[in-house]
Amino acid sequence: MKEDYDCLGVLMTRTELSQYLADYLQVANFKDYAPNGLQVEGKQEIKTIVTGVTACQALIDEAIKLQADAILVHHGFFWKSEPEVIVGMKQKRIKALLVNDINLYGYHLPLDAHPDVGNNAQLGKVLGIDNARVIEGQAQGLIWRGELSVPVLAKELTHAISHTLSRECLHLGDESSLVETIAWCTGGAQDYIDVAASLGIDAFISGEASERTYHCAVEQGIQYYGAGHHATELYGIQALGRHLATKFGLTHHFVDISNPV
Numbered sequence: 001m002k003e004d005y006d007c008l009g010v011l012m013t014r015t016e017l018s019q020y021l022a023d024y025l026q027v028a029n030f031k032d033y034a035p036n037g038l039q040v041e042g043k044q045e046i047k048t049i050v051t052g053v054t055a056c057q058a059l060i061d062e063a064i065k066l067q068a069d070a071i072l073v074h075h076g077f078f079w080k081s082e083p084e085v086i087v088g089m090k091q092k093r094i095k096a097l098l099v100n101d102i103n104l105y106g107y108h109l110p111l112d113a114h115p116d117v118g119n120n121a122q123l124g125k126v127l128g129i130d131n132a133r134v135i136e137g138q139a140q141g142l143i144w145r146g147e148l149s150v151p152v153l154a155k156e157l158t159h160a161i162s163h164t165l166s167r168e169c170l171h172l173g174d175e176s177s178l179v180e181t182i183a184w185c186t187g188g189a190q191d192y193i194d195v196a197a198s199l200g201i202d203a204f205i206s207g208e209a210s211e212r213t214y215h216c217a218v219e220q221g222i223q224y225y226g227a228g229h230h231a232t233e234l235y236g237i238q239a240l241g242r243h244l245a246t247k248f249g250l251t252h253h254f255v256d257i258s259n260p261v
Contacts, residue, residue: 012047012250013044017046017070032110033081038103039055039106040103040104042098042102042104049251049252050070050253051072051241051252053259054074055077057089057092060093062257071103072237074111109140112233112236119235120142120144123184123205126235131146132144143183144183145201153175153177153179154173154175154223155171161205165231165232167231169225170227171224172225173218177202179202181200181203182201184205186229186236187206189207193213197216203225205225206225207230209226213226
């Protein structure tokens with residue numbers, strides 16, 4: 001195992017990047033729905049990386065234009081519920097990676113949970129939530145909580161989230177309620193609202209809402225904010241890319257493929 005990864009200006013290999021990210025993101029600690037780490041093998045030498053939320057065709061096409069050696073995403077391939085055959089859309093994506101010798105790395109729950117570059121840590125910073133920390137003993141450390149320095153009306157928080165994330169935020173609850181304590185979990189984490197409510201927290205933020213979310217919010221007296229799956233998970237992968245660029249001297253491009261969901 002490579003002990004010292006602080007090699008600014010020194011060429012990085014695919015193997016070194018794989019091992020570093022496995023250690024840095026503590027991949028072995030998570031039970032996940034997809035493989036975390038190298039998902040499609042490309043060239044061994046890595047100088048230029050592209051980061052994005054999802055390994056869609058548009059992101060791969062941009063990475064090819066940017067002559068990337070590796071793509072790092074939050075939503076990669078090979079989810080446990082998807083068909084195993086490589087046909088159609090999946091075949092086109094993987095073929096483009098292989099023909100252009102581009103590595104694809106995917107990090108799902110490890111990127112959500114990381115204390116510095118993780119999606120939850122980064123969303124807390126972006127929204128200006130104070131004293132952000134993990135709710136221990138819940139959901140592999142994926143649910144966070146914190147406080148606002150000044151309590152605000154629920155409707156004011158809706159406007160603030162919408163403005164900050166550049167996306168209209170869904171609010172379920174009483175607009176006139178005061179919000180001071182907040183819990184959150186990025187992406188499709190709406191059912192963790194029950195954890196937040198059980199702790200007496202004023203509001204819960206996630207990326208998506210389900211039909212049942214409305215009743216959970218109303219009946220438990222907690223404010224719910226659906227801020228967008230893509231919008232809440234824009235920041236972790238960018239932070240990871242910046243970290244790698246600073247530490248290893250890699251060229252980093254973040255590509256945002258807009259998604260209204």
